[in-house]
Each structure stands twice: as C-alpha cells, then as structure tokens.
Amino acid sequence: MTTTPPDSLPSSASSAPSAVNLHPRIGHGYDLHRLEPDLPLVVGGVKIDHDRGCAAHSDGDVVYHAVTDAILGALGQDDIGQLFPDNDPKWKDADSHIFFEEAVRRMGNAGYALGNLDITVILERPKLSPHKAAIRQNLDDLLGCDSSQVNIKAKTHERVDALGKTLRSPATSWCY
C-alpha cells in the first residue's frame, strides 16, 4: 500500500532501484545463543527470571535479533552482524532494541511498512507462554503496528536439547 520513494536511503541500500518498492518483499531471520548459568535472559525485550541466560556480546535477545535480520533481509540490506559487529565494544551488553529500531528506521526510509511478522522461539525451558503477551506488545510498540500483524509461537526442542542449553528463533517478515 505505502510505496512512497525513499527520502534518504542509507548508503548500503542506495543500489536498490526504487521500482523494487512496488513489490512486497519477504525476509527471513534466524538467531541462536547458548544458554549459560547466571546470565540475564532477555526474550523479545522481556527479562525472564531463569537460572540461565544467553551468552552474547549484546543482551542476546534472540527474538529482536531474528526480527532485525528478517526486516533487513526483506530490504536486501546488510545483516545485523554487519551493521553491529560483535567485536565492536560499542555494542557490548547493548540493549537489542537499538538494532531492532535501526531495522525499522531503514524499512521506513526504503518506503516499506510491515505486512506481517511470524516468529518461532525454540527453547526447552523456561516456558515462554506467560511472557508471550508482553513480548508481542513490545514488538507491536517497536514496529508501530497492529497486534494482528505479529504472531509469536513457542516450541520446545522435543528433548533433543534436554538440558536447555540453547535458545533459537527463526522469524519471517513480509513488507509492502
């Protein structure tokens, strides 16, 4: 619906012809972090009380990381690791909403709006269900969208990862 031409494209997107904006685009993001003892666990901007948290350079929020990459992927731009290198001290312990907001800003600059976003969070424990509403609200707020545009599902590892040592999240976005 909104296909206005970009006003100030970031340099990394300057090669994208504006005609591309006439077409909806799909992006996919995937993120994984190890869960280790005595680290904070942040999922979708929600701090969850648990005995393990994600080992990461930033706060290790797999949902925000996967969604950031899904949006950047739809735009055909650099991924989160290229924009925010994990060897840059600037991003040490960074709150991942910074990455997310940059992806949303780039989406707007490129003349796109979110169609819908579909996310799966894969973890053995803790249970994500008590936190899904809060995560979804954070995503709605950051994306400035209606809650019907965002879906979040939680799956276990089916005991493949019985100790719950990893947390993963694939995400798919559709932009128009």
Ligand SMILES: [Zn+2]
């Ligand atoms: Zn990550």
